[in-house]
Amino acid sequence: MTLKEQIAEEIQRLGPIPFARYMELCLYAPDLGYYSRKREQFGKAGDFYTSSDVHAVFGRLLARQFDEMWRAMGAPPSIEIVELGPGRGLFAQDVLDWTSKKFWDFHDALTYRMVESSAGLCDRLRQRFAERIAKGQVAIYATMDELPPAPEHSIIFANEFFDALPLEVLAACGEMRVGYDDGRFVETFVPPSLEALEYLDRYGVHPGEGERIEARLLDQHYMVQIGSRLHAGFVVLIDYGYTREELLAGRSTDTLRAFRQHAVSGNPYEAPGEQDITAHVNFTALREIGQTAGLDHLALLSQAQFLMGIGEPNQFADAFEEAGIAQERTKVAMQLKHLIMPGEMGEAFQVLVMRKGVPKDKAARLSGIAFARDL
Numbered sequence: 001m002t003l004k005e006q007i008a009e010e011i012q013r014l015g016p017i018p019f020a021r022y023m024e025l026c027l028y029a030p031d032l033g034y035y036s037r038k039r040e041q042f043g044k045a046g047d048f049y050t051s052s053d054v055h056a057v058f059g060r061l062l063a064r065q066f067d068e069m070w071r072a073m074g075a076p077p078s079i080e081i082v083e084l085g086p087g088r089g090l091f092a093q094d095v096l097d098w099t100s101k102k103f104w105d106f107h108d109a110l111t112y113r114m115v116e117s118s119a120g121l122c123d124r125l126r127q128r129f130a131e132r133i134a135k136g137q138v139a140i141y142a143t144m145d146e147l148p149p150a151p152e153h154s155i156i157f158a159n160e161f162f163d164a165l166p167l168e169v170l171a172a173c174g175e176m177r178v179g180y181d182d183g184r185f186v187e188t189f190v191p192p193s194l195e196a197l198e199y200l201d202r203y204g205v206h207p208g209e210g211e212r213i214e215a216r217l218l219d220q221h222y223m224v225q226i227g228s229r230l231h232a233g234f235v236v237l238i239d240y241g242y243t244r245e246e247l248l249a250g251r252s253t254d255t256l257r258a259f260r261q262h263a264v265s266g267n268p269y270e271a272p273g274e275q276d277i278t279a280h281v282n283f284t285a286l287r288e289i290g291q292t293a294g295l296d297h298l299a300l301l302s303q304a305q306f307l308m309g310i311g312e313p314n315q316f317a318d319a320f321e322e323a324g325i326a327q328e329r330t331k332v333a334m335q336l337k338h339l340i341m342p343g344e345m346g347e348a349f350q351v352l353v354m355r356k357g358v359p360k361d362k363a364a365r366l367s368g369i370a371f372a373r374d375l
Contacts (some may be wrong), residue, residue, distance in 0.1 A: 016177035059094025085161035203285035227293020234356030241281030255280035299372035
């Protein structure tokens with residue numbers, strides 16, 4: 001049975017389903033969902049790039065920032081990094097390799113935990129990190145609920161995790177449901193749920209005629225889990241998204257997109273399981289829900305500002321250290337430009353930094369937030 005047939009069967013059995021359920025099946029259905037299939041999703045051979053696909057400097061700069069965070073906590077003898085949605089593990093590998101080379105004390109104190117819901121990706125992660133898993137330095141889990149009790153000090157990190165969480169879609173005529181008729185998926189609408197309306201009241205805007213707005217209800221669950229897990233430490237969330245202020249200004253409505261072979265489509269019903277489905281993240285919601293879960297807001301800034309703050313003090317030596325000849329340095333410079341320049345990933349992605357149990361005066365000295373405007 002194909003994934004389309006599986007979804008159609010569920011609709012015929014239960015009636016039109018919430019869009020979040022449709023998106024969940026498209027992305028995470030066992031063996032058939034986009035992130036569950038045994039195929040390459042990342043990089044040149046896949047459908048999209050992440051910052052770690054561009055150059056190892058992304059992980060190296062974050063390794064430098066994580067070391068600073070550890071020192072802001074008083075350099076405790078043990079600390080965990082929890083990465084949500086690690087994919088192939090390129091970022092984790094870059095962080096672990098660079099800390100072992102440059103930040104030995106931090107590396108010795110570190111346990112790296114990855115939370116990955118895709119069974120196929122978990123298998124790849126276990127192969128990539130087999131030696132470190134055997135040493136107890138790396139561990140892999142399918143959900144946050146499986147994590148062991150949190151240590152006293154933690155850093156929780158997610159890069160392009162929230163954008164792929166299932167969500168609901170609302171229009172002026174109601175909340176979307178996905179039906180199936182005459183061999184194709186069709187959209188119908190029902191009165192919106194109280195939860196979706198409360199989400200829009202607090203963090204978004206209500207859709208006008210002809211508009212669609214995403215209600216990212218599952219994001220709330222993860223932010224509560226993150227806030228509950230953290231005793232003392234930091235949260236770093238990187239994604240493309242918007243704030244409520246930008247929504248009020250008339251920007252960022254209907255951001256739902258599908259990606260396949262590096263091409264963007266507005267049709268999430270084409271080729272279920274064979275294309276990624278994402279939508280922009282509501283950073284106002286992440287920040288405010290995090291605050292209700294016990295986290296303190298530290299900064300919201302662009303990826304360009306964040307990486308420039310980390311890299312400027314040593315002129316991005318983390319990027320160029322292994323580039324010997326001029327041709328290699330030119331290539332690295334172009335890759336770095338892609339990560340930090342306006343019009344590239346540097347402005348498309350935002351970074352939300354939160355803290356808990358770390359004095360604000362120490363947290364505010366982190367190099368990554370040196371260019372933040374909302375400290």
